[in-house]
Amino acid sequence: MPIFSSAQAVVVFVLAVAALGLTAFAFVDALRRPAAAFEYASKRTKVFWAVLLGVALALAFVSVPDPRSGALPGILGILSVVAAGVYMADVRPAVRTYRGRGPRGY
Template sequence: MVATLQLPIYLVFMFAIFGLAAWALIDLLRRPAAAFVSAGKRTKPLWGAILGVATAVSFAAVPFPKGIPTFPLFLALLCAVAAIVYLVDVRPAIAPYSRRRPPSSGPSRGGGW
């Protein structure tokens, strides 16, 4: 009885961790490398390596359908920690440096005759 409840809950947690890591990696890829330096955070390649490994490990942690979880849970939790640190600490810090600016329409015509 308990085992029939544990597997779906475990599966939901593993998919959530994978989704979180993938979201962090996709967000990282969309940010310019200069924003990391300007915000005083670690470099984009380092965060890319951390989140790339976290996404791969969290994908491997998702059990096969109707399978028994064999992957160590603590590794999946470390992946979640890496993604959460990026999303909660790094992402807000680099956001002001990576905003897109509206396209300029050329020289302004204001002022003067």
């Protein structure tokens, strides 16, 4: 029995795994940034983004379809990509410019 039911199932599975990777990267990046960077950039708090991206990561994880079913991604998977996309496109560039005090720049 083949692992994938169709070529479409392969594409959907790869996109879902890529969405999971994007969301995981955004979540880890938000955790690594100092809390002061979010205030400096006039963005919501670090806790807000950590919780939002943590929930998005969980949703992205459960949205990865079974490769044998050929199921399409649900709205929860799409919402997780939107949350990660907003962080990556708007918040991350703003908080990266923060240079705090201290020997390492944090």
